[in-house]
Amino acid sequence: MAEVLSKTSLFSSWHHHNRQNQSISVFPKSCNYNKSGSFCCSLKLNPEISSLSLSTKSDFHGKRVALQEHRAMPSRGNFQSQAASVVNSQNQQTGLRFGKALKWWEKGNQPNMKEVTSAQDLVDSLSNAGDKLVVVDFFSPGCGGCKALHPKICQLAEMNPDVQFLQVNYEEHKSMCYSLNVHVLPFFRFYRGAHGRLCSFSCTNATIKKFKDALAKHKPDRCSLGPTKGLEEKELLALAANKDISFNYTPKPVEAVPTPAKEVIVSEAAPSRLNSEALPLPSTTTSKSAQVVTAWR
Structure with missing residues (x-):
């Protein structure tokens, strides 16, 4: 025992x-x-x-x-494989989570907000807008004023879905911004139809009223006569001359303006002295006939 x-x-x-x-x-x-x-x-x-x-x-x-042995506790080999699969799944989930992280200028963007990818994209976006009001927003990722103003711009874009907002990243398109004479941030330009550029200004979170006033002034629907203008001719030429960007532009031929014909004004001339002497004077003739009649009598 x-x-x-x-x-x-x-x-x-x-x-x-x-x-x-x-x-x-x-x-x-x-x-x-x-x-x-x-x-x-x-x-x-x-x-x-x-x-x-x-x-x-x-x-x-x-x-x-x-x-x-318990089935709940896998063997050593199975346990290691299962642990590896769990770690891989967690890494995949973590990677997806980091991949979906948005940058501050991408947060809150509305369907009518678009980031410009090149100079040609900017020119095409303005040309295809028609009579729609277009707001070009120049910003920089390292600009604190741009970051503070971005949420309010998104709110205004949501409240005005008929307005097109174009975002130009200054760090990615620095050479293009130089050609467009943009040297201060945040900076905005308003465009519409055949009128082309309506206004341009810089504002911050403290001076957002300037942006709202410009939006209220230029937002009403207007029909512009003629093709959409977009950038000015000198800006297009500056972009084409910039070797740091790929943009081709052919200047428009200058049409000769016909000179209006001069009008010849003919004034009525006074009768000449010869003509005046050739015409008979009624008073003289009458006096001579009266003298002849008196003499005959």
């Missing part, structure tokens, strides 16, 4: 040492003395353990000892 208890305690201590990898439960339920003079012990298994079991022979009086 002492030998049986020592065997049981041996398995119990081994189970306690390896409980992180395998869970083995060996509980002696009862020991019966056989006629052959040996003990026969039946083992009670932990009911919480799954049905998967491994049977092996031991020197525990020639009896079988059932070794069982």
Whole structure:
């Protein structure tokens, strides 16, 4: 009996040492003395353990000892693979989360707000706007005034969906901004149809009223006669002459303006002296005839 208890305690201590990898439960339920003079012990298994079991022979009086492990605890290889898959999924989720992070000039943008990608894009956007009011916003990522003003510009864009807002990043298009004579930020220019540039000014968060007043002044619908003007001719020529940007522009041919014909004004001339002497004078003729009649009498 002492030998049986020592065997049981041996398995119990081994189970306690390896409980992180395998869970083995060996509980002696009862020991019966056989006629052959040996003990026969039946083992009670932990009911919480799954049905998967491994049977092996031991020197525990020639009896079988059932070794069982939890399915909840995967084997060493499976555990490592599952841990790697969890880490990969977390890394993928983290990467997607960082990929969706918006920059401050992209937050709150409305459908009528567009970032300009090149000089040609700016010219085409202004040309295709028609009679719609277009606001060109020049900003810089490192400009604190631009960052503070951006949320209010987004609110005004949301309140005026019929106005097109074009954003020009000064750091990405510095050479183009030089050609357009933009040297202070934040800076705004208003364009409409055949009128071309309506106004240009710089304002900050403290002087936002200047922007609102310009928006209210130029927003009413107006029909402009003629093609959309966009940038001025000198600005287009400056962009085409800039070697740092790829922009081609062919100057428009100058049409010769016809000179109006001079009008010849003919004034009525006074009758000449000869003509005046040739005409008979009624008073003289009358006097001579009167003298002839008097003499005849």
